Amino acid sequence: xxxxxxxxxxxxxxxxxxxxxxxxxxxxxxxxxxxxxxxxxxxxxxxxxxxxxxxxxxxxxxxxxxxxxxxxxxxxxxxxxxxxxxxxxxxxxxxxxxxxxxxxxxxxxxxx
Amino acid sequence: xxxxxxxxxxxxxxxxxxxxxxxxxxxxxxxxxxxxxxxxxxxxxxxxxxxxxxxxxxxxxxxxxxxxxxxxxxxxxxxxxxxxxxxxxxxxxxxxxxxxxxxxxxx
Numbered sequence: 001x002x003x004x005x006x007x008x009x010x011x012x013x014x015x016x017x018x019x020x021x022x023x024x025x026x027x028x029x030x031x032x033x034x035x036x037x038x039x040x041x042x043x044x045x046x047x048x049x050x051x052x053x054x055x056x057x058x059x060x061x062x063x064x065x066x067x068x069x070x071x072x073x074x075x076x077x078x079x080x081x082x083x084x085x086x087x088x089x090x091x092x093x094x095x096x097x098x099x100x101x102x103x104x105x106x107x108x109x110x111x112x
Numbered sequence: 113x114x115x116x117x118x119x120x121x122x123x124x125x126x127x128x129x130x131x132x133x134x135x136x137x138x139x140x141x142x143x144x145x146x147x148x149x150x151x152x153x154x155x156x157x158x159x160x161x162x163x164x165x166x167x168x169x170x171x172x173x174x175x176x177x178x179x180x181x182x183x184x185x186x187x188x189x190x191x192x193x194x195x196x197x198x199x200x201x202x203x204x205x206x207x208x209x210x211x212x213x214x215x216x217x218x219x
Contacts, residue, residue, distance in 0.1 A: 035208070037156075037210075044199065044210060044211075044212050044213045045148075045150075045156065045199055045201070045210040045213075046210070047201070047207050047208040047209060047210060050206075050208070059206050061206070061207035062207065063207075095155055095156070097156075097158075099146075099158065099161060100158055100167060100168070101158070102155040102156055102157065102158070103155065104155055105155050
């Protein structure tokens with residue numbers, strides 16, 4: 001079955017960067033676009049961006065332009081999301097997702 | 113950006129009830145709409161895509177309808193495991209925006 005497994009929780013200081021990984025299995029890696037979505041504590045879902053594993057092309061939400069970079073390693077069936085210049089408002093659970101499955105989430109805490 | 117507005121924001125219902133959640137888009141999105149269920153402390157789960165197509169493994173008690181700007185998610189015969197928060201999302205144009213969520217609680 002389609003499965004996405006994310007890297008573990010991170011604690012970062014303001015101004016730092018974080019890189020979250022998402023390893024796909026159970027399907028052909030290029031079959032589904034992979035999205036990144038985040039959820040701040042007690043809040044709703046916020047779409048951040050998408051990568052097409054067939055081409056490597058990415059689109060990010062304007063809100064994150066210049067701060068988010070989504071990359072992939074096709075040989076490892078893994079997608080990465082790097083968020084830079086972190087601020088306290090970036091404290092959230094970050095999810096990767098395809099049309100049919102979601103990762104378990106990665107808690108990123110930004111605190112001095 | 114396309115705004116997605118869900119109603120109600122919260123809903124109390126009893127086991128066995130049938131409930132309907134509405135999602136309205138600020139502009140037409142054809143049928144590029146998905147519904148998700150999220151339980152506390154868990155990742156969201158995909159329920160429906162293209163407004164009315166059930167994801168594999170999702171029980172037929174869940175159904176979706178609509179096109180253009182107005183969409184509904186209906187859950188029939190509520191069971192305890194159905195009490196959760198539900199989100200709609202449009203994927204017609206970037207950024208792919210979510211509704212604010214509807215929290216379905218046990219009465």
